[in-house]
Amino acid sequence: MTQTITARFFLDYGEFKFDVDLRLPGSGISVLFGPSGSGKTTLLRCIAGLQRAPQGLLKINGEVWQDSERGVFVPTHKRPLGYVFQEASLFPHLTVTENLQFGLKRINKPSSAADLHQIIELLGIGHLLKRMPDRLSGGERQRVAIARALALNPEVLLMDEPLAALDFQRKQEILPFLNRLHQELNIPVLYVTHSQQEVAQLADTLVIMADGRALASGPLAETLSRLDVPLAHDREAATVWPVTVIEHEADYHLTRVAFAGGTLSLPAIDAAVGTPLRVQVYARDASIALELPSATSILNVLPATVTGLTDGHGGQSVVRLKVGNQALLAHITRKSTVLLGLRVGMGVYVQIKGTSILN
Known part of the structure; x- marks a missing residue:
């Protein structure tokens, strides 16, 4: 059976109505x-049960946590979940190890020493275990907070803008x-952000929300390239392609990567052949020609099919293209479209005039 999260909630705050109906993958x-x-x-x-919607249905990979029609509501302390907030909120009087161990008594199946060791390795905090929270950087504190949430052996991890309080570094x-x-991780993660960069780097599935509703949801590349949502019209509009390193051209300081249906040349990447990566292509960095250019300095010229067109802002057109099996957006002038x-x-x-490597 396919693992899924079903989340339907309705809350009426008068002028603001929260009304979502989502079906999300049970992993990623x-x-x-x-x-x-x-x-x-x-x-x-x-989802955490911290707020009870009078009308709600929540199923996490087959387990019913709320069903208002049947009078089912599992309280927060009985939901096997981890929650990471903007602030790490570590206990200041406990060491990192003691923070990680705190709360294990509330779960029915405690994490084993091996599980905890794996979490510590995963988040790179082994050298911090004896430190007090006031001796940690903001990033280190947040990694400990994530490790503490995972130590509870949750069935879902909720992360509410975990990087918002951190500086760029x-x-x-x-x-x-x-x-x-x-x-x-083999558990689903629901990650809240208003950062497009975090979306591009982390998302498998993207849910675009506005005014208490989900405007769109689906696989990252597909949702980013939808012409009926505001992101496609934004100056920072971009699509994200999963790619694999296939060759290094040392003489030219270039790396070749393969995507679904083609290849790209990129500035040299320090990654072994076979390494999976994500590449971001901004819509402003894609231009369109009717014929294959015979002489151009642009290395990445690829056959494509127009799959959508819409008017953007200020004399701009937004063009959706299919390149191989990947969707791509291009922002061009309306005059060029005509x-x-x-x-x-x-x-x-x-x-494609430029790309960004995301990981």
Whole structure:
């Protein structure tokens, strides 16, 4: 049976109504993205049982935690979950080890020493175990907070903007560890953020929220490239492709990567052949030609098909393309759209002027 999370909640606050109906994968990282006040934290609180929606249904991989029609509501302390907040909130009078061990008594199946060792290794905190919280950096405190949540052997991990209180340097310190969670955890993670960069680096599934509703949800690349949501029109609009390193061209300081249906040349990457990565392509860095350019300095020129068109802001068009099996967005002028005669189903060539390696 496919593992899934079903979350349906309705809350009426008068002028603000919270009304979501989501079906999310029961593994991987589902990112809840949207501006402040869109309902992201409310959704996490309903899942945690900290907020009880009068109308609600919550199933986590087959287990019913709430069903208002049947009068079922599992209280928070009986829900096998981990919750990580913006602030690490470690107990200041306890060492890191004591913080990790705190709360194990409340779970029915305690984490074994081997499980705890694996969590410590996963988050790279072995050298911090004897320290008090006031001797930790912000990033270290947050890694300990995540480890403490995982030590409870949860069936779901909820993370409410865990990087929001950190400066840029500390965010860069902790992101590799979050990527390791993404690769090695077998439990679902629901991750709240308003950072597009965190979306691109971490999400398997993306939920776009606004005004108490889910505007869109689905696999990351597919959802980022939907023309009916605001992200596609944003100046920072981008798509994310999973790629694999296939070759290094040392003479040119380039690395070749493969994606679903093609290859790209990128600036040299220090990664072994076979390494999986994510590449981000901004819509502003993609241009369109009707014929294969015969002479160009741009290395990545790929055949594509127009799959969608819409008007953007200030004389701009947003074009959705299919390149191999990957979706791509391009922001071009409306005049260019007219002069090229672009239409859905048309074969074109896309020139990718720049990419960003995400991990």
